[in-house]
Amino acid sequence: xxxxxxxxxxxxxxxxxxxxxxxxxxxxxxxxxxxxxxxxxxxxxxxxxxxxxxxxxxxxxxxxxxxxxxxxxxxxxxxxxxxxxxxxxxxxxxxxxxxxxxxxxxxxx
Amino acid sequence: xxxxxxxxxxxxxxxxxxxxxxxxxxxxxxxxxxxxxxxxxxxxxxxxxxxxxxxxxxxxxxxxxxxxxxxxxxxxxxxxxxxxxxxxxxxxxxxxxxxxxxxxxxxxxxxxxxxxxxxxxxx
Numbered sequence: 001x002x003x004x005x006x007x008x009x010x011x012x013x014x015x016x017x018x019x020x021x022x023x024x025x026x027x028x029x030x031x032x033x034x035x036x037x038x039x040x041x042x043x044x045x046x047x048x049x050x051x052x053x054x055x056x057x058x059x060x061x062x063x064x065x066x067x068x069x070x071x072x073x074x075x076x077x078x079x080x081x082x083x084x085x086x087x088x089x090x091x092x093x094x095x096x097x098x099x100x101x102x103x104x105x106x107x108x109x
Numbered sequence: 110x111x112x113x114x115x116x117x118x119x120x121x122x123x124x125x126x127x128x129x130x131x132x133x134x135x136x137x138x139x140x141x142x143x144x145x146x147x148x149x150x151x152x153x154x155x156x157x158x159x160x161x162x163x164x165x166x167x168x169x170x171x172x173x174x175x176x177x178x179x180x181x182x183x184x185x186x187x188x189x190x191x192x193x194x195x196x197x198x199x200x201x202x203x204x205x206x207x208x209x210x211x212x213x214x215x216x217x218x219x220x221x222x223x224x225x226x227x228x229x230x231x232x
Binding site: 034 | 169207215
């Protein structure tokens with residue numbers, strides 16, 4: 001099974017900061033990675049799929065990149081509404097192994 | 110725009126079966142090439158995928174839960190359901206239903222989610 005790790009687990013940042021979150025896969029997964037944002041008490045929201053494709057309606061300050069085993073989610077200028085937990089996710093193989101990363105919480109400094 | 114809504118008991122006794130339903134509105138559960146998923150999240154923890162169903166009959170389950178999980182669909186009601194048997198306190202979580210799609214041959218993501226429902230396992 002493919003495992004996903006995220007770093008950091010927690011980060012503290014200010015409005016306007018550039019923030020980068022990393023997701024690493026235990027095996028190569030090409031560009032088959034998605035990113036989600038989850039706010040407290042809410043369902044996750046799809047931000048990025050195919051490692052770098054922006055989901056409809058998601059602000060352009062969110063950018064995904066990477067392939068193989070290392071991926072990044074960058075928020076170019078952190079906004080108040082971006083304080084949340086971010087998860088990466090992949091599905092691989094058959095029968096499919098579906099995996100979420102452990103999450104990165106972005107908090108207000 | 111498709112919307113999903115979970116429903117079911119908020120309290121289940123240990124050893125019993127947890128049963129939840131997800132009602133899909135704004136689109137037919139049978140149309141397109143979507144998969145219908147269940148995910149759960151214990152309080153303060155991360156997300157765990159439970160399983161998924163394609164309306165043409167294919168189901169896939171998390172190996173760690175496979176022996177206890179059944180996902181089924183009722184196309185006449187535009188609903189799909191989750192049954193998790195022999196529950197324990199470890200199954201206490203917020204349960205989400207979600208729509209999944211393939212954006213590539215092996216690329217899969219969940220683009221629409223229900224709001225989630227808390228299920229507590231306790232006597």
